[in-house]
Structures are given as C-alpha cells and as structure tokens.
Amino acid sequence: MTREEAWGLVEAHVEAAGLRRHMLAVEAAMRFYAARLGEDADSWGLAGLLHDWDWEIHPTLEAHPKAGIARLREAGCPEAVVQAILAHNPAGTGVEAATSMDFALRACDEITGLVSAAALVRPSKDVRDVEVKSIQKRWKEKAFAAGVDRAEVERATEDFSRVAFAGQLALADHIGNVLAAMKEVAAGLELDGRLVRPA
Numbered sequence: 001m002t003r004e005e006a007w008g009l010v011e012a013h014v015e016a017a018g019l020r021r022h023m024l025a026v027e028a029a030m031r032f033y034a035a036r037l038g039e040d041a042d043s044w045g046l047a048g049l050l051h052d053w054d055w056e057i058h059p060t061l062e063a064h065p066k067a068g069i070a071r072l073r074e075a076g077c078p079e080a081v082v083q084a085i086l087a088h089n090p091a092g093t094g095v096e097a098a099t100s101m102d103f104a105l106r107a108c109d110e111i112t113g114l115v116s117a118a119a120l121v122r123p124s125k126d127v128r129d130v131e132v133k134s135i136q137k138r139w140k141e142k143a144f145a146a147g148v149d150r151a152e153v154e155r156a157t158e159d160f161s162r163v164a165f166a167g168q169l170a171l172a173d174h175i176g177n178v179l180a181a182m183k184e185v186a187a188g189l190e191l192d193g194r195l196v197r198p199a
C-alpha cells in the first residue's frame with residue numbers, strides 16, 4: 001500500500017478537515033520516530049495516516065477501528081500496520097500494543113492535539129513559533145486542549161520510552177520530537193501562519 005493509496009482512503013472517507021490534519025500530524029510524528037529508531041518510515045507513517053480513517057463511518061470507541069480493519073486489509077495495508085491501528089484502541093479491540101510501532105502510535109496520537117492547540121493560541125497561529133516550554137506550561141491547564149487526557153499521554157509516553165528508548169525518552173523530549181515533526185509539515189497542517197494572513 002502506497003502513501004498515495006492511503007491518503008486516497010482518507011480523502012474518500014474523512015470529511016472533517018481537522019481529523020485529516022490530526023492524522024497528518026500523527027503521520028509526521030511516526031515518520032520522525034521511525035527515522036530516529038532506524039525503522040521503516042513508510043509503514044510507521046501509514047499507521048499514523050490511517051489510524052482514524054474509519055472514525056466517521058464507525059464513530060464509537062466500541063466499533064472504531066475494529067470495524068474498519070477488513071477494508072484496510074483489502075486495500076493491502078501491511079499486517080504490522082493493521083496491528084498498530086488495532087492496538088491504538090485496546091479497550092475496543094482487545095489488542096494490546098506489542099511492537100515499537102504499536103507503542104509509538106499510542107504515544108503520538110493524542111499529544112499532537114496539545115501541539116496544535118499550542119500553535120492555535122499564538123497570534124501567528126504558526127506551529128513553528130511554538131516552544132516545548134509553552135506546551136509544558138499549559139500541561140495542567142484543564143481548559144487548554146481539554147479533550148486531551150494528560151494522564152493517558154504520560155502513560156503512553158512512558159510505555160513507548162520503556163519499549164523503544166530503554167526508558168530514556170522523557171516527556172519533554174517526546175513533546176520536542178512531536179513538535180519538531182509537526183513543524184516539518186506545518187503547511188499541510190495549516191499551522192504555517194496562513195490562518196491569520198489576509199487572503
């Protein structure tokens with residue numbers, strides 16, 4: 001399955017621009033970590049890009065992403081990617097994370113929401129102006145990126161750190177890595193200042 005085919009699936013089934021941007025952000029973070037760990041960036045990227053592809057078809061945590069998996073396999077999605085996608089919602093699928101890719105996806109999923117929120121509160125609305133410390137400062141602020149469960153992000157980061165970094169990936173490092181990855185794709189995320197530039 002090529003990236004183009006994966007994106008075609010997303011374009012065909014995901015209408016919400018925010019959800020598309022979320023998957024692009026997670027894709028960027030996954031590619032970053034694959035490169036860092038000497039893993040296959042294409043398959044790690046696919047896991048990020050596709051993980052929520054069926055949310056608008058199966059918008060409950062019981063059905064998503066389980067009900068969409070047959071379609072993914074049909075489209076030629078590699079089995080390791082399928083497993084990572086299943087393992088991002090273990091409560092719904094019963095599939096626990098096992099590989100580094102699985103743990104990476106869990107660790108990169110929700111944290112992208114904090115980074116996006118940090119970009120959107122800046123006057124420039126440019127993710128390239130965001131610093132790690134601005135995200136850390138708002139970590140305990142409940143109204144900021146209210147949908148992002150901090151405890152879950154912390155747990156997922158610790159697990160990923162243990163499995164892939166011998167426990168050496170601190171939360172601040174993880175925030176910095178995801179931020180760096182998202183800066184690289186600022187235009188695709190529409191977090192490159194365009195939201196405040198006159199048309």
Ligand SMILES: [Fe+2]
Pocket residue numbers: 051052064088089
């Ligand atoms: Fe999901």
Ligand SMILES: [Fe+2]
Pocket residue numbers: 022026051052109110
């Ligand atoms: Fe997600």
